[in-house]
Amino acid sequence: MKDGLDPFDAFSLITAHDEANAFDAVVPPIVQTSLFTFSDYDDMVSTYRGEKVRPVYSRGLNPTVRIFEEMLAKLEGGEDALGFASGMAAISSTVLAFVQPGDRIVAVRHVYPDAFRLFGTILKRMKVEVTYVDGRDEEAVDKALAGARLLYLESPTSWVMETHDVRALAALARKHGALSVIDNSWASPVFQQPLSLGVDLVLHSASKYLGGHSDVVAGVVAGPKELVDRIRGETLPYLGGKLSPFDAWLLIRGMRTLPVRMKAHEASGLEIARRLQALEIVDTVFHPALGNHLPAGLTGSSGLFSFTFREGIDIRAFCNHLRLFKLGVSWGGHESLVVPGEVVLQQKAQPNSAQAFGIDARSVRLHVGLEGTEALWRDLEAAIAASQD
Numbered sequence: 001m002k003d004g005l006d007p008f009d010a011f012s013l014i015t016a017h018d019e020a021n022a023f024d025a026v027v028p029p030i031v032q033t034s035l036f037t038f039s040d041y042d043d044m045v046s047t048y049r050g051e052k053v054r055p056v057y058s059r060g061l062n063p064t065v066r067i068f069e070e071m072l073a074k075l076e077g078g079e080d081a082l083g084f085a086s087g088m089a090a091i092s093s094t095v096l097a098f099v100q101p102g103d104r105i106v107a108v109r110h111v112y113p114d115a116f117r118l119f120g121t122i123l124k125r126m127k128v129e130v131t132y133v134d135g136r137d138e139e140a141v142d143k144a145l146a147g148a149r150l151l152y153l154e155s156p157t158s159w160v161m162e163t164h165d166v167r168a169l170a171a172l173a174r175k176h177g178a179l180s181v182i183d184n185s186w187a188s189p190v191f192q193q194p195l196s197l198g199v200d201l202v203l204h205s206a207s208k209y210l211g212g213h214s215d216v217v218a219g220v221v222a223g224p225k226e227l228v229d230r231i232r233g234e235t236l237p238y239l240g241g242k243l244s245p246f247d248a249w250l251l252i253r254g255m256r257t258l259p260v261r262m263k264a265h266e267a268s269g270l271e272i273a274r275r276l277q278a279l280e281i282v283d284t285v286f287h288p289a290l291g292n293h294l295p296a297g298l299t300g301s302s303g304l305f306s307f308t309f310r311e312g313i314d315i316r317a318f319c320n321h322l323r324l325f326k327l328g329v330s331w332g333g334h335e336s337l338v339v340p341g342e343v344v345l346q347q348k349a350q351p352n353s354a355q356a357f358g359i360d361a362r363s364v365r366l367h368v369g370l371e372g373t374e375a376l377w378r379d380l381e382a383a384i385a386a387s388q389d
């Protein structure tokens with residue numbers, strides 16, 4: 001299988017469902033119902049016996065949610081997918097489906113902070129140990145994987161955007177009999193298809209690029225039917241973090257434009273990263289596509305990256321002077337956003353540590369939205385000019 005997904009192919013995958021829709025509607029209906037009734041006793045009993053699969057209750061199967069799941073499974077090249085009420089529901093339901101007390105998992109350092117906190121609280125209480133490794137150091141990953149149950153990946157990582165050879169790490173997990181799971185929210189399936197690189201399960205915060213309009217919180221996991229069935233059979237129904245029909249409908253709407261949006265985020269993000277790198281006042285720009293070639297496995301880059309200012313810029317004044325870049329968490333929508341590292345370092349959530357996330361106090365994270373490169377650059381230039389001390 002090829003590594004990348006041609007945007008045109010992607011578009012045909014996400015529109016493939018339309019012919020089957022009710023009333024010949026080009027947009028699928030929102031099946032906003034909690035339960036589904038049976039035509040008669042025999043219909044009910046054959047469903048309960050598992051002789052046929054049909055919707056019973058929306059915590060299990062819902063037709064609108066199913067359309068989203070099938071779209072995402074196709075985009076990631078997986079057999080099946082499951083939608084969740086948030087990215088964290090997808091992460092917790094996936095990891096908890098495969099670990100038990102006494103197990104150890106290996107995670108790359110600098111994972112999404114709330115995944116780090118899940119591992120440091122609930123998994124710890126369940127007596128599941130976590131070993132953090134530098135994902136770029138394959139020898140260290142190999143060593144850490146001996147006897148481990150699961151390898152948890154995120155590439156590029158949150159904030160400092162460390163990239164890994166995902167194919168090589170997935171092969172190491174396989175060698176040690178460990179299940180590999182990756183958070184692919186940053187690249188989206190348009191720019192990275194981890195299942196084709198040998199990873200067992202791929203998950204997303206669909207709140208980011210998949211939704212793309214900052215109007216939904218959702219998550220999804222995709223992979224082979226056997227592994228997805230294990231999550232569907234236990235953690236999804238009993239932890240109960242199911243995606244709602246309306247949110248699934250918003251995701252279907254958002255994903256229609258995913259390939260086009262990703263190309264726009266890529267072009268603007270890379271141009272702004274390059275211009276920042278050329279400034280005297282900027283120290284380091286952490287953007288995976290700034291080198292001469294893209295890291296292995298990635299076929300493009302998105303609009304999220306960070307950089308560090310040298311002394312001489314008042315970061316508070318810089319943030320306050322920005323007009324198009326709004327101060328705000330999350331990313332992946334149409335709008336540009338800024339998050340100062342020095343604020344994140346003051347967050348009270350536990351467990352917390354600057355070291356765990358790789359966040360520097362002089363760093364700033366940008367999400368480059370769809371407002372247009374030149375307008376965004378003028379905004380940054382003006383804010384930098386106004387905040388020199």
Ligand SMILES: *Cc1c(COP(=O)(O)O)cnc(C)c1O
Nearest residue numbers: 086087088112183185205207218
């Ligand atoms: C936002 C995010 C998550 C969590 O997703 P939610 O939808 O907010 O629960 C997980 N991983 C990454 C990389 C994220 O950016």
